[in-house]
Amino acid sequence: MASKPRWRSGLENAMALPENKGQMQYQLATVDTSGRPHVRTVGFSSIIEPAEHPHLPVLIGITDVRTPKVTDMRANPYVELCWFLTGSKDQFRISGPVRIIPSPHVESAAQGESTLALDKLSEQGFDWEKKRVAAFDSLPPFMRALWCKPPQGSTIGSYEVANEWLKTLSKSNQLESEEDKQNFELALRNFALLVIDPIHVDWVEAAASPQRRTKFMRNGEDWSEEFVVP
Ligand SMILES: Cc1cc2nc3c(=O)[nH]c(=O)nc-3n(C[C@H](O)[C@H](O)[C@H](O)COP(=O)(O)O)c2cc1C
Numbered sequence: 001m002a003s004k005p006r007w008r009s010g011l012e013n014a015m016a017l018p019e020n021k022g023q024m025q026y027q028l029a030t031v032d033t034s035g036r037p038h039v040r041t042v043g044f045s046s047i048i049e050p051a052e053h054p055h056l057p058v059l060i061g062i063t064d065v066r067t068p069k070v071t072d073m074r075a076n077p078y079v080e081l082c083w084f085l086t087g088s089k090d091q092f093r094i095s096g097p098v099r100i101i102p103s104p105h106v107e108s109a110a111q112g113e114s115t116l117a118l119d120k121l122s123e124q125g126f127d128w129e130k131k132r133v134a135a136f137d138s139l140p141p142f143m144r145a146l147w148c149k150p151p152q153g154s155t156i157g158s159y160e161v162a163n164e165w166l167k168t169l170s171k172s173n174q175l176e177s178e179e180d181k182q183n184f185e186l187a188l189r190n191f192a193l194l195v196i197d198p199i200h201v202d203w204v205e206a207a208a209s210p211q212r213r214t215k216f217m218r219n220g221e222d223w224s225e226e227f228v229v230p
Pocket residue numbers: 025038039040041042043044061062063064067068069070152153
């Protein structure tokens with residue numbers, strides 16, 4: 001069985017360091033339909049892999065299907081993220097095809113290009129809907145409520161309008177009133193997984209002396225790496 005690519009161990013080790021505690025956000029770049037780039041902060045959720053394929057990891061994030069970034073990713077399903085872990089001074093730039101996994105109740109459209117790791121997961125019968133619901137249920141109540149607010153980027157008359165929005169939302173097995181259940185359904189319909197299949201990784205170890213920079217490339221199932229000038 002092929003082993004984890006070295007960048008993956010580097011990222012997992014960096015995430016586990018106490019000096020990087022809480023640094024679970026990266027900047028995600030997409031390109032819109034007119035070719036313009038857009039970048040924004042997105043939270044890291046998890047890394048998964050097809051069974052017995054640790055060399056084909058995919059990065060899972062969460063998003064709202066109504067956001068412009070999802071429109072960008074549907075038009076151009078290829079992204080790059082930049083993640084600088086300030087404690088250890090490791091920078092990872094990771095790029096590859098992206099797929100949005102929405103609620104099965106709102107979207108029947110194609111969910112993105114086929115990619116090696118995602119196709120392998122599907123072949124193995126990976127249950128994306130189970131993963132999506134589990135990811136939503138694992139959020140803190142204040143975060144679940146965010147998927148009930150109006151679409152991000154829509155205009156509001158004043159900042160105070162936000163005082164009227166839902167503040168917390170219980171998890172699936174703790175919904176009591178009919179209103180709670182409706183809010184939960186609405187939020188879960190807007191909630192989506194954002195899955196990146198890395199094929200290029202650029203890792204800078206800025207704290208090393210001398211600094212190190214390594215480029216990793218995946219060709220088929222094989223990773224190669226080369227050392228480059230930082
Ligand atoms: C600290 C922080 C974390 C965020 N995490 C996410 C996230 O995990 N997923 C997401 O879709 N948006 C996240 N956002 C919101 C996006 O960065 C962005 O502001 C919003 O989605 C609108 O971007 P868009 O118009 O490019 O879609 C986060 C914002 C901040 C400030």
